[in-house]
Amino acid sequence: MKLQGSVALVTGANRGLGAAFVRTLLAAGAAKVYAAARDPSTITAQSGVVPVRLDVTSPDQIKAFARGLGDVSLLVNNAGIGGSGPVLAPTAIELLHQQFETNTVGPLRMAQAFAPILAAHNGSAVINVISALSWATLPSVTGSYSASKAAAWALSNAMRQELKGQSTEVLSLHVAFMDTDMARGVPGAKTSPDDVARMTIDALEAGQSELLADDVTRNVHAGLTAVPPMYLGMLG
Numbered sequence: 001m002k003l004q005g006s007v008a009l010v011t012g013a014n015r016g017l018g019a020a021f022v023r024t025l026l027a028a029g030a031a032k033v034y035a036a037a038r039d040p041s042t043i044t045a046q047s048g049v050v051p052v053r054l055d056v057t058s059p060d061q062i063k064a065f066a067r068g069l070g071d072v073s074l075l076v077n078n079a080g081i082g083g084s085g086p087v088l089a090p091t092a093i094e095l096l097h098q099q100f101e102t103n104t105v106g107p108l109r110m111a112q113a114f115a116p117i118l119a120a121h122n123g124s125a126v127i128n129v130i131s132a133l134s135w136a137t138l139p140s141v142t143g144s145y146s147a148s149k150a151a152a153w154a155l156s157n158a159m160r161q162e163l164k165g166q167s168t169e170v171l172s173l174h175v176a177f178m179d180t181d182m183a184r185g186v187p188g189a190k191t192s193p194d195d196v197a198r199m200t201i202d203a204l205e206a207g208q209s210e211l212l213a214d215d216v217t218r219n220v221h222a223g224l225t226a227v228p229p230m231y232l233g234m235l236g
């Protein structure tokens with residue numbers, strides 16, 4: 001998909017990778033970017049940006065929202081939450097529900113609502129922000145987050161198959177730790193969200209279906225077929 005003149009919608013656009021997507025899309029030639037956030041007053045004002053209110057866990061808001069935004073040709077499912085702890089802890093089920101509602105069901109609801117809108121454009125796409133942790137987990141830390149992102153990965157692949165008939169492309173972004181609020185407490189090197197957004201938009205314009213954005217992600221992916229495979233416990 002070519003970005004020049006496109007109209008994009010980015011969820012979770014007020015900070016972190018979402019804000020980087022907004023900047024990058026405008027620089028790549030998008031005519032308009034709907035910057036969606038739970039609190040639109042937190043969106044940085046700039047030319048070409050239209051702040052809109054959206055909580056991706058609200059089916060009613062999503063439906064109403066889609067009715068009003070018929071010009072969208074690129075949906076960026078970026079909004080997400082972290083959260084950590086052992087999956088056998090008593091609080092894990094509640095956290096799992098929250099992570100699935102935001103990281104997994106939210107992007108699917110958005111894709112369902114916007115598929116007919118994307119179909120009307122000659123050149124349209126969905127970017128799903130997933131994670132290197134869809135393929136591995138940090139023991140006692142990211143079990144439920146990883147589960148939500150593994151399911152988001154599976155759904156992204158299903159969306160790609162189902163949207164092919166209407167020529168809407170689907171790009172899955174897998175990335176390891178980025179320098180955003182979500183990974184603030186994580187020590188070590190982190191990728192710049194602006195670099196990740198730039199690479200993702202380049203990958204979209206190149207027609208890729210999947211982007212593994214850094215060496216850690218590429219190693220985790222390669223670890224799926226290592227002996228023993230990385231998900232059996234080598235991480236952490």
Ligand SMILES: NC(=O)c1ccc[n+]([C@@H]2O[C@H](COP(=O)([O-])OP(=O)(O)OC[C@H]3O[C@@H](n4cnc5c(N)ncnc54)[C@H](OP(=O)(O)O)[C@@H]3O)[C@@H](O)[C@H]2O)c1
Nearest residue numbers: 012016017038055056078079080131177178180181182183
């Ligand atoms: N940071 C990393 O290391 C990393 C690595 C791999 C993948 N990711 C993924 O990258 C994406 C962006 O994360 P980030 O690093 O930019 O994290 P972040 O700085 O914590 O930003 C998260 C964004 O998601 C929004 N959000 C959360 N729940 C929402 C909801 N129910 N409805 C609408 N918006 C909601 C937040 O809005 P509020 O300001 O209202 O909370 C915020 O804008 C997420 O999908 C995350 O899982 C992050």
